[in-house]
Amino acid sequence: xxxxxxxxxxxxxxxxxxxxxxxxxxxxxxxxxxxxxxxxxxxxxxxxxxxxxxxxxxxxxxxxxxxxxxxxxxxxxxxxxxxxxxxxxxxxxxxxxxxxxxxxxxxxxxxxxxxxxxxxxxxxxxxxxxxxxxxxxxxxxxxxxxxxxxxxxxxxxxxxxxxxxxxxxxxxxxxxxxxxxxxxxxxxxxxxxxxxxxxxxxxxxxxxxxxxxxxxxxxxxxxxxxxxxxxxxxxxxxxxxxxxxxxxxxxxxx
Numbered sequence: 001x002x003x004x005x006x007x008x009x010x011x012x013x014x015x016x017x018x019x020x021x022x023x024x025x026x027x028x029x030x031x032x033x034x035x036x037x038x039x040x041x042x043x044x045x046x047x048x049x050x051x052x053x054x055x056x057x058x059x060x061x062x063x064x065x066x067x068x069x070x071x072x073x074x075x076x077x078x079x080x081x082x083x084x085x086x087x088x089x090x091x092x093x094x095x096x097x098x099x100x101x102x103x104x105x106x107x108x109x110x111x112x113x114x115x116x117x118x119x120x121x122x123x124x125x126x127x128x129x130x131x132x133x134x135x136x137x138x139x140x141x142x143x144x145x146x147x148x149x150x151x152x153x154x155x156x157x158x159x160x161x162x163x164x165x166x167x168x169x170x171x172x173x174x175x176x177x178x179x180x181x182x183x184x185x186x187x188x189x190x191x192x193x194x195x196x197x198x199x200x201x202x203x204x205x206x207x208x209x210x211x212x213x214x215x216x217x218x219x220x221x222x223x224x225x226x227x228x229x230x231x232x233x234x235x236x237x238x239x240x241x242x243x244x245x246x247x248x249x250x251x252x253x254x
Contacts, residue, residue: 191241
């Protein structure tokens with residue numbers, strides 16, 4: 001796709017197996033525009049890899065290294081009509097961008113986001129299932145293939161990474177709320193649907209998401225968070241999506 005930028009947030013890229021996974025992730029972008037966001041140390045590692053002219057970098061000079069902060073920083077810099085976010089230990093499938101381009105050219109322009117069917121792969125057990133597939137069940141939502149607010153209120157088996165969004169509309173919605181822990185994508189999708197945005201799942205496997213890796217963002221977050229707090233953030237997302245801007249809520253034990 002000519003008019004897309006892929007955002008890759010990175011964290012402590014020089015440690016463990018992160019660098020090797022990152023290289024595989026970049027290889028899966030198929031020559032599309034890529035922007036890697038991270039600390040000065042992380043960007044130094046990226047530059048040493050000489051990944052090609054299509055890979056640009058943004059140094060995050062703030063003290064906030066959270067995923068949502070990195071994405072928001074990149075969105076302030078890029079200019080393409082569309083963008084996607086790639087986790088550095090995931091990969092796109094070879095067919096994904098061709099499918100997105102075909103749907104964009106054939107569908108009406110009121111679709112805000114195109115999400116892939118996502119294959120979930122556990123590092124210890126291999127493939128364990130799919131995310132985003134439920135929207136293609138006839139009784140899941142009002143319109144087959146599309147998320148809606150009611151269906152998403154009761155369904156958490158979604159994956160947003162790898163999806164293709166309209167950048168300008170994403171920014172108009174307020175971007176990701178940086179104070180939200182674990183449920184920031186959930187809150188954003190609910191907010192987008194509340195504002196009437198259409199979120200469509202292309203019925204093709206376009207993204208492979210790895211789970212269970214000890215160094216992953218999700219694993220590190222959950223290792224430092226009790227289940228009670230995780231549930232609190234999910235419940236908060238269902239309340240905060242009515243507000244376009246981050247209200248900087250903090251966890252309150254009840």
